[in-house]
Amino acid sequence: MxxxxxxxxxxxxxxxxxxxxxxxxxxxxxxxxxxxxxxxxxxxxxxxxxxxxxxxxxxxxxxxxxxxxxxxxxxxxxxxxxLVAANTLLGAVEVRSLGDDLTVDNPEIGASFDVQYALNPESTLIPVARLQGITRAVVMPRSARGGGGDEHSDDGEVADHYTAGDGGDSKSHALFAGQAAVIHLAEGADILVKPKVGMVVPFGDGGANVAGGARGAQIVALKAAFRDVRDYMRDRAAYDRAGVRDLALSKSDLEALIPVVQGRMPIIAAVHKVADIRAVLKFAREENVRVILSGAEEGWKAAREIAAAGVPVIIDPLTDRPDSFEMLGATLENAARLQAAGVMVAIEGSGGAHRVREMRYNAGNAVAYGMPYSAALAAVTLNPAKIFGVSDTIxxxxxxxxxxxxxxxxxxxxxxxxxxxxxxxxxxxxxxxxQTELRDRYMNLGGPYPVAYPK
Structure with a gap:
């Protein structure tokens, strides 16, 4: 020794x-x-x-x-x-039904929306997640949603398929939900670790909603948007003097998308159905952009294709209910099958804020359904750090x-x-x-806040 x-x-x-x-x-x-x-x-x-x-x-x-x-x-x-939590709302929401700071419905602000400017270090949800071993998190914007049912609520009635960028039943103007950021969960005034780690884009039903009602229309609109960005990059000065054709995106969105078309910032594709997953992979090949899949409940059906493309996946392994026609193939073995095919998997909690702490339980369930223990541990630690470019430090x-x-x-x-x-x-x-402070306060009603009753 x-x-x-x-x-x-x-x-x-x-x-x-x-x-x-x-x-x-x-x-x-x-x-x-x-x-x-x-x-x-x-x-x-x-x-x-x-x-x-x-x-x-x-x-x-x-x-x-x-x-x-x-x-x-x-x-x-x-x-x-x-633990490193992917796909969260931490620091940007308290009570989901009262709104959050991660959705914007503005025709001038889509890709340029940056969550780093809305982070709240005093959020009461941060200590709750930290008590369950979560020390870092990726905060992702959501597409604006309309006035219909809130099937993606996160106030204790969370639909398991709530993923970044999902548009609910809205008619948002923006093809892009905005830019994600990595935060730490330590006490302090500044929780930002790394901004601009990914551009969230809804696909499938969510993408169709923001593009006029059809999946095909979304892909066409995205290709047109990227063409506009490349034209803008060739001569930015011409844009300022109105010397170029009309571009569909605002200048702030064009600027925000430059790192995406250059391959420096990945698209975080909120997608569920295998047909849509394949469409995303094809789109990424054609446009030569990097992609991270978020959701991917039917990802196991295209596991080899995802692995061959070198595309990582963020999933909730407990999602096995066919809540919509996008998830008819959902299975509890999704994580294990993806990992076995060679896909880098990150496991998230069942919801974006109040249930982020459940990510370690989700990892345990992935093990129960065939994922090796070491792979599940990596899926809640090293893998999300690698996916979002911070594995050199955490x-x-x-x-x-x-x-x-x-x-x-x-x-x-x-x-x-x-x-x-x-x-x-x-x-x-x-x-x-x-929660623990309220528990301790009311465990002994004759304690620090006694109530004096008349005799």
């Missing part, structure tokens, strides 16, 4: 340029599920300096921890990377990455297991939410 000595001087030097609130800590005697190349490490140690993971050691590498480093004995508990327990860590009472996919500690960039997070 080799003993590695880590001096306090070295720790101090390494922490000089890191956030002041980040802790120098060592988590020892842990069952570490790294979600990275190291796989599972039994009885391991994680060393964190200034918010970064600096060492992950197995039992054959005993560490001599320097004075001043907080030592946390996990006592055999499981430690995972912080998604797995590896030296050099941010110390987003969760200590669990048991298997993180078991509903009865709970997080006992959550760290984001090495900072210990409060293990409370508005």
């Amino acid at each position: 080799r003993t590695l000595s880590v001096s306090l001087a070295a720790l101090t030097l390494a922490a000089l340029s890191t956030p002041a609130l980040a802790q120098n800590l060592a988590i020892t005697n842990a069952r570490i599920l790294t979600a990275g190349p190291a796989g599972e490490i039994a009885n391991g140690t994680i060393l964190v300096v200034g918010g970064k993971i600096t060492m992950v050691a197995g039992p054959d590498r005993a560490l001599a921890i320097a004075p001043g480093v907080t030592v946390i004995d996990a006592k055999g508990a499981t430690v995972t990377p912080g 998604g797995s327990i590896e030296p050099g990455k941010d110390a987003d860590l969760v200590i669990w009472t048991g298997d993180p996919f078991e509903p009865l297991s709970q997080a006992t500690a959550v760290y984001i960039k090495g900072r210990s997070q409060p293990m409370t939410s508005r």
